[in-house]
Amino acid sequence: MNPILDIQHVTHSFGQHTALQDISFSVKQGEVVGLIGRSGAGKSTLLRCLCALERPQQGHILLDGVDLTTQPERQLVRIRRRIGLVFQHFNLLTSRTVAGNIALPLQIAGCPRREQAGRIAELLELVGLKGFEKKYPSQLSGGQKQRVGIARALAANPTLLLCDEATSALDPESTNSILNLLADINRKLGLTIVLITHEMEVVRRFAQRILVLDHGRLVEDGTLLDFLRDGQNNRTLQTLLADIRPSLPAFLGETLVSTPPQGHHRAIIRIVLSGNGASEPLFSALYEKFGVQTALLQGGVTTISERLSGDMILSFEGDRTEQALDHLKTAAQNMEILGYVPSHP
Amino acid sequence: MSPLILKLILHSAWQTLEMVVASTALSVILGLPLALFMIATGPQGLYRLPFAARLMGMVVDAVRAVPFIILLVLLIPVTRFIAGTSLGTEAAIVPLSIAGIPYFARIAEMALREVDSGLVDAVRAMGGTRMTIIRSVLIAEALPGLVTGVTVTLITMVGASAMAGVIGAGGLGDLAIRYGYQRFNTTVMFGVVVVLIIMVSLMQVIGNSLARWLKH
Numbered sequence: 001m002n003p004i005l006d007i008q009h010v011t012h013s014f015g016q017h018t019a020l021q022d023i024s025f026s027v028k029q030g031e032v033v034g035l036i037g038r039s040g041a042g043k044s045t046l047l048r049c050l051c052a053l054e055r056p057q058q059g060h061i062l063l064d065g066v067d068l069t070t071q072p073e074r075q076l077v078r079i080r081r082r083i084g085l086v087f088q089h090f091n092l093l094t095s096r097t098v099a100g101n102i103a104l105p106l107q108i109a110g111c112p113r114r115e116q117a118g119r120i121a122e123l124l125e126l127v128g129l130k131g132f133e134k135k136y137p138s139q140l141s142g143g144q145k146q147r148v149g150i151a152r153a154l155a156a157n158p159t160l161l162l163c164d165e166a167t168s169a170l171d172p173e174s175t176n177s178i179l180n181l182l183a184d185i186n187r188k189l190g191l192t193i194v195l196i197t198h199e200m201e202v203v204r205r206f207a208q209r210i211l212v213l214d215h216g217r218l219v220e221d222g223t224l225l226d227f228l229r230d231g232q233n234n235r236t237l238q239t240l241l242a243d244i245r246p247s248l249p250a251f252l253g254e255t256l257v258s259t260p261p262q263g264h265h266r267a268i269i270r271i272v273l274s275g276n277g278a279s280e281p282l283f284s285a286l287y288e289k290f291g292v293q294t295a296l297l298q299g300g301v302t303t304i305s306e307r308l309s310g311d312m313i314l315s316f317e318g319d320r321t322e323q324a325l326d327h328l329k330t331a332a333q334n335m336e337i338l339g340y341v342p343s344h345p
Numbered sequence: 346m347s348p349l350i351l352k353l354i355l356h357s358a359w360q361t362l363e364m365v366v367a368s369t370a371l372s373v374i375l376g377l378p379l380a381l382f383m384i385a386t387g388p389q390g391l392y393r394l395p396f397a398a399r400l401m402g403m404v405v406d407a408v409r410a411v412p413f414i415i416l417l418v419l420l421i422p423v424t425r426f427i428a429g430t431s432l433g434t435e436a437a438i439v440p441l442s443i444a445g446i447p448y449f450a451r452i453a454e455m456a457l458r459e460v461d462s463g464l465v466d467a468v469r470a471m472g473g474t475r476m477t478i479i480r481s482v483l484i485a486e487a488l489p490g491l492v493t494g495v496t497v498t499l500i501t502m503v504g505a506s507a508m509a510g511v512i513g514a515g516g517l518g519d520l521a522i523r524y525g526y527q528r529f530n531t532t533v534m535f536g537v538v539v540v541l542i543i544m545v546s547l548m549q550v551i552g553n554s555l556a557r558w559l560k561h
């Protein structure tokens with residue numbers, strides 16, 4: 001299948017400053033892609049190129065096979081009607097009601113006035129704001145404003161939904177509900193979504209694929225599980241991952257040694273499990289087979305890309321610890337021995 | 346206060362209102378497009394023409410730099426050309442409007458500049474044409490500020506129209522000078538001041554509540 005979006009060697013600069021450098025990737029129909037990177041990495045600039053607000057100086061951007069970089073402005077105006085954009089600060093018109101805001105893309109697309117009210121009610125139902133037609137944006141909470149922003153972005157049936165830090169101005173609870181809404185929309189409508197954020201937590205749950213942008217370059221392209229499995233990541237990615245990964249408590253880290261000490265000791269390991277591995281009765285199996293006692297120090301089982309995945313730090317104690325570790329190596333996606341601590345029975 | 350004086354004051358108040366309303370209307374009708382032109386051709390604008398923007402800014406500032414009393418005299422030939430006469434209430438509307446157009450244009454420009462550029466981006470990203478952006482974003486979002494600008498212009502015109510007595514325009518200011526200052530009739534002077542205060546206060550109150558109502 002042809003990709004819905006194909007970005008080829010895009011380079012863009014502002015004066016002396018190169019904001020994007022030789023970016024290439026493609027997005028398949030129905031995919032949810034998380035575009036992550038530190039502030040100033042060029043995420044918004046890339047997004048503005050994708051929705052034809054900015055014309056990159058070099059490279060090509062193909063949307064459904066049409067090259068945005070070579071279209072005249074008159075054509076771009078039409079092409080933009082097929083792309084939905086959701087903003088960090090909502091960007092709702094304060095002079096219009098909720099219904100008026102959602103109606104604007106419909107009016108622009110030339111939707112007959114009779115059909116607008118029905119479509120608006122349908123969209124408000126979808127985003128969970130039934131009956132909010134006559135309210136003004138100033139009467140809404142941040143989360144509600146963003147729901148209106150999403151309804152507006154979906155109004156003209158876009159083929160692609162782009163979100164620029166759509167949850168960065170929201171509290172954790174609203175962030176959660178907005179992310180659930182976006183996941184829901186992707187499932188129900190099969191809509192392709194590119195989601196920009198600087199928070200790994202935002203892409204953790206439902207981005208099927210993650211792109212990491214660093215100083216205008218695309219430095220990683222893969223799934224979160226890939227990144228956890230490889231371990232050997234780019235520095236930017238590591239710092240971003242640190243936000244969502246369990247870390248060894250400082251007091252334990254201080255007593256850690258790299259070789260097994262004499263006498264009673266515990267091995268401290270970091271382990272990544274996915275799919276079945278994450279839901280199997282792992283700890284009891286280790287005890288039955290090797291007599292190894294396992295304790296969970298940090299982390300646990302979470303959802304990554306709508307699948308169960310385990311990312312945890314464990315402590316092992318027992319005479320057959322080495323065999324248990326060998327056994328784990330085959331079951332786990334990634335296993336790393338962090339070190340050993342003496343134990344005092 | 347004699348009925349004659351009252352009649353005189355009411356007649357003059359009517360002349361003042363005529364000048365103020367007509368010249369403010371013309372200032373808005375011609376000043377708003379001017380403000381949109383300066384915004385649209387400016388550095389962040391929809392039709393970038395930096396040279397045209399700067400030239401227009403200079404013309405606007407030049408007219409605003411001339412004190413109204415001097416403008417009034419300078420414009421006598423222009424007034425005669427447009428109004429057919431250089432004397433009277435209707436004739437005074439010409440110089441008042443010429444002073445009001447750049448005045449309102451600058452105020453409107455400020456109000457339009459206040460509009461969040463994110464909103465322009467949002468409507469541009471939806472595929473809105475430049476006309477849609479000007480109508481639905483720039484003007485619609487700046488409306489409360491524009492209404493406040495109209496209020497300020499109205500009140501400024503009340504002040505400026507007092508000087509229009511110089512070209513025989515009549516009005517409250519003219520009445521106060523002729524009766525109050527030249528003939529020491531303090532009753533007329535006092536009456537004029539009271540009517541002016543009521544007129545200006547009403548404009549301000551109505552303008553403020555309209556702007557507040559538009560602000561949602």
Ligand SMILES: Nc1ncnc2c1ncn2[C@@H]1O[C@H](COP(=O)(O)OP(=O)(O)O)[C@@H](O)[C@H]1O
Pocket residue numbers: 014017019037038039040041042043044045046
């Ligand atoms: N319109 C602009 N003019 C000049 N520099 C810009 C402009 N937009 C972005 N930049 C610069 O480009 C870089 C990338 O910006 P941006 O894409 O907004 O980053 P991000 O969204 O990842 O935080 C930054 O260094 C920023 O200062």
Ligand SMILES: [Mg+2]
Pocket residue numbers: 043044165
């Ligand atoms: Mg950004």
